[in-house]
Amino acid sequence: MPEVMSSEVVVIGGGVIGAAIAYYLCREGAEVMVVEEDDLASGASGACDGFVSLQTKAPGYHLRLAMESARLFPELAEDLDVDIEYRRCGGLLLATSQEQMKELRGRAKALKAEGLEVEILTAGDLKDFLPEVGKEVKGGSYCPLDAQVNPISLTLGLAKKAQEMGATILRGCKVENIVVTNNRVREVHTTAGSIHSRRVVCAAGVGSNQIGKMIIVDVPVLPQRGQILVTESREPVLKTLVAGAEYLGTKANIQGLMPADAESVKLGLGFTAEQTASGNLLLGSTREFVGFDNQTTPEAMNAIARNALRYLPWVEDMDVIRSFAGLRPCSPDGLPILGTIKGIRGFYLATGHSGDGICLAPVTGVTISELVLDGETSLDIAPFSLYRFK
Numbered sequence: 001m002p003e004v005m006s007s008e009v010v011v012i013g014g015g016v017i018g019a020a021i022a023y024y025l026c027r028e029g030a031e032v033m034v035v036e037e038d039d040l041a042s043g044a045s046g047a048c049d050g051f052v053s054l055q056t057k058a059p060g061y062h063l064r065l066a067m068e069s070a071r072l073f074p075e076l077a078e079d080l081d082v083d084i085e086y087r088r089c090g091g092l093l094l095a096t097s098q099e100q101m102k103e104l105r106g107r108a109k110a111l112k113a114e115g116l117e118v119e120i121l122t123a124g125d126l127k128d129f130l131p132e133v134g135k136e137v138k139g140g141s142y143c144p145l146d147a148q149v150n151p152i153s154l155t156l157g158l159a160k161k162a163q164e165m166g167a168t169i170l171r172g173c174k175v176e177n178i179v180v181t182n183n184r185v186r187e188v189h190t191t192a193g194s195i196h197s198r199r200v201v202c203a204a205g206v207g208s209n210q211i212g213k214m215i216i217v218d219v220p221v222l223p224q225r226g227q228i229l230v231t232e233s234r235e236p237v238l239k240t241l242v243a244g245a246e247y248l249g250t251k252a253n254i255q256g257l258m259p260a261d262a263e264s265v266k267l268g269l270g271f272t273a274e275q276t277a278s279g280n281l282l283l284g285s286t287r288e289f290v291g292f293d294n295q296t297t298p299e300a301m302n303a304i305a306r307n308a309l310r311y312l313p314w315v316e317d318m319d320v321i322r323s324f325a326g327l328r329p330c331s332p333d334g335l336p337i338l339g340t341i342k343g344i345r346g347f348y349l350a351t352g353h354s355g356d357g358i359c360l361a362p363v364t365g366v367t368i369s370e371l372v373l374d375g376e377t378s379l380d381i382a383p384f385s386l387y388r389f390k
């Protein structure tokens with residue numbers, strides 16, 4: 001006989017978003033069950049960079065959400081028992097043409113108008129931040145509040161703390177159906193049995209569209225592959241996060257910042273680099289719509305390596321030791337989908353975080369916890385509603 005369980009709240013997905021929601025719900029004393037079909041951080045949250053980047057967010061609601069998340073990180077780093085390697089290291093966006101510089105200047109102005117500190121740097125100024133930059137680099141913008149975190153430690157740390165506060169985590173347990181009667185969520189059917197619950201949060205990353213189908217709601221989240229190269233470990237060489245302006249172009253679909261050649265456009269190539277606490281450099285990345293294929297490809301590996309040399313020529317001396325690819329849960333506009341569903345009480349969406357889920361995890365956790373427990377949120381999440389697409 002399959003087991004019958006019950007929980008005040010069921011969170012579907014044990015990635016960084018599900019773990020953050022479970023953590024903040026537990027802090028409020030809620031009874032929580034996290035259902036994860038594979039293992040914690042087995043999805044995008046375990047195959048990504050750790051940028052907590054503010055200057056790459058769109059001015060407006062997106063930036064405000066990210067700034068609130070950034071405010072929460074230091075407290076989180078203190079509270080979790082796991083070292084999440086959080087470091088407010090600052091971030092650079094590098095331009096390789098005067099057109100890109102112009103675009104970065106315009107963005108810096110808009111971001112500053114919203115209270116974010118951003119400085120425009122000349123190529124000469126970059127000497128204070130980087131050992132050497134490529135000849136193409138014309139300058140860039142610097143945000144001192146940009147930070148870095150270990151995404152796997154963050155996910156595991158949040159889940160561990162939630163568990164200590166009473167959450168149950170079901171690993172290797174897949175949600176197969178959700179029962180709705182009289183316009184209210186009642187039950188979640190899983191491979192380990194049924195869970196009676198009147199509140200269900202979908203934090204299933206690229207599995208969210210499938211979860212939506214269970215309640216006949218179209219959740220427009222598609223997998224977008226991102227590939228990363230990992231170098232050997234070195235003494236600290238990168239003080240800050242580094243990204244090329246083209247990274248922002250491919251991420252936010254900004255025409256003036258798109259890569260110049262057709263192959264890079266096809267791969268959605270944009271340069272990123274960070275040095276992890278263990279000394280390895282993570283060099284990225286791509287944005288490809290190839291279904292659920294999360295394999296790396298030689299074509300992308302070569303393109304990422306060539307692109308990295310344009311910005312940081314000295315990485316040529318470093319050996320690449322491995323590579324990986326992850327699937328970003330991508331919404332049509334690249335912004336998260338947060339909120340309730342019309343006509344179905346007790347169902348909440350926290351998905352579609354695209355390339356920003358690590359950065360936005362704390363604010364998503366707090367906000368969804370408020371929504372589930374109080375029915376309202378301290379931040380306005382209306383701009384992130386599913387219904388903006390209808």
Ligand SMILES: Cc1cc2nc3c(=O)[nH]c(=O)nc-3n(C[C@H](O)[C@H](O)[C@H](O)COP(=O)(O)OP(=O)(O)OC[C@H]3O[C@@H](n4cnc5c(N)ncnc54)[C@H](O)[C@@H]3O)c2cc1C
Pocket residue numbers: 012013014015016017018035036037038039040041042043044045046047048049050051052053173174175176203204205206207208211224225226227228284285325326327328329350351352353354355356357358359360
């Ligand atoms: C290459 C790359 C680089 C990135 N860099 C950054 C970065 O620097 N900064 C940043 O902020 N973001 C970054 N991101 C984005 C970030 O990784 C994601 O936005 C974030 O991890 C999404 O978290 P999630 O919990 O929504 O999804 P996931 O981590 O994918 O978790 C969803 C979980 O749901 C589970 N699941 C799905 N369906 C079911 C089901 N039916 N039943 C039970 N469980 C289910 C899955 O197994 C999975 O574990 C990057 C992504 C990639 C790929």
